[in-house]
Amino acid sequence: MTVSRPHSQFPWLKGKFRAVADPWNQIGVQTKFYGRTLRSIVIAVTRYRIELIRQIAQMGLGAGALIVIGGTVAIVGFLTVTTGALVAVQGYTDFAEIGVEALTGFASAFFNVRLIAPATTAVALAATIGAGATAQLGAMRINEEIDALEVMGIRSIAYLASTRVVAGLLVVIPLYCVGVLASFWAARFGTTVIYGQSTGVYDHYFRTFLNPTDLVWSFAQCIMLAVVIMLVHTYYGFSARGGPAGVGEAVGRAVRTSLILSAFVLVMISLAVYGQSGNFNLAG
Template sequence: MTTAEKGRKQHDGIREIDDWVAGYVERHPRASVNTVGNQAIMGVRTVQTLFTDLFTGKFQWEEFVRQAAFMAGTAVLPTIFVALPIGVTLSVQFALLAGQVGANSLAGAASGLAVIRQAASLVAAILMAAAVGSAITADLGARKIRDEIDALEVLGISIIQRLVVPRFLASIVIAVALTGLVCFTGFLASYLFNVYFQGGAPGSFVGTFASFTTVADMQLAMIKAVIYGAIVGIVSCEKGLSTRGGSAGVANSVNSSVVESILLLMIVNVAISQLYLILFPKSGL
């Protein structure tokens, strides 16, 4: 091979790389917009179908119960195991901070507020996205590549009504339940660690927690849980139903579902928290 031929091949290789990069930069924003649009459309259709089925008696209760039981069995134990160290970590950090400013009696209030306002719903949502969302995407993606989804559509069966709506409602219900579980587990872990390992007073911990934590904080956590569960349900279902490319496509869909769900959850969490603080400002803890 002559030097000119080698140079020509190197030039062709560089040009192919440039074309691929330019094409990727051009395709990626369009694909992102299409994905968000498809998920928004699916979300609207799912909510419409959910209320219609509930009022007309066509809701798939059997599928809902099956999916809810599966989600609970998948996410409960990981949620407990994650909530325990988070509660202990918050207790340690706030106890150190309270000791530095001479406010050891407020450790219970600080730990409780952190668990209920932020940690509970966010931990439950992240575990929902990692454990439940990935399972939903893998299930629907496998059905997609086996042409089961196309077969249902040929038979005139609505995919939204038959597959998406039960999983959507089940993810919301389980997200709310997991949020309550994280609240209890996180508070219990903070209490036990503060009392038995840090020498705190049990009455002071519970008293400050009850004084500063209000029903509105718990309501906010539950509202967040509903929104987070809906996000996980819609994103995982859309990713599963848009799977293509065989087994590798299923793996890619699961990966993108988890990443997108967690990213959206973080953004929505910041937005809701800031909006709540603006609309309902508090002068104390």
């Protein structure tokens, strides 16, 4: 016996509506997951302290071959050294064209703090800690380990997602300190040693334009970026499907999404704090 299906009118309209509605539904699902993860932070801190400490150690020092080179801290330091050296090269050559190469110290104090150090730390966090979290959670999802935790009565979001968000939030503090100091050192080394500028001139302009308030806001930017990155990566790890290939696809999507959101958050916070003018006046 066959059951007749009702005729679907306007199938082309239904397809177009689904194409428009599906992305918004996906955003709603992600927002719901982010809210549950943030609400479960208290449970993660109070009930799953051992897992939280383990995640902090793993994110800070790394695992496997990553420990040999010093863990995530070494990667962040290396990246910020290169960006700090770029400030020295680009800043000195550009300022030298108009005869004010002495302002290279100003460029280091201004751009490293407000933009380069937070952005570089976010990239390193997404490419190392975030990608690792997505791969771990994705592997657990396809192996049905997350389902097993829920069957045992363990709150999977608090145990797996919230602990990683808190750990990333704590680990980013030393990462940011290493990143800022490395960028300062690289810019000073490149300007004074390679280009031969006087250390007194460089230090004078660097200390003149280094605003402690900017350091505080830069640190706040890194905190917000760490939360956003870990939320995105834990979501894509939880929603991974399709076996090992699906896990790899989830990692790629997570890194892409977290970098886009990090850039957006960084720009929005910078505009909110410094305004369109940058709250900066250069006078002789």
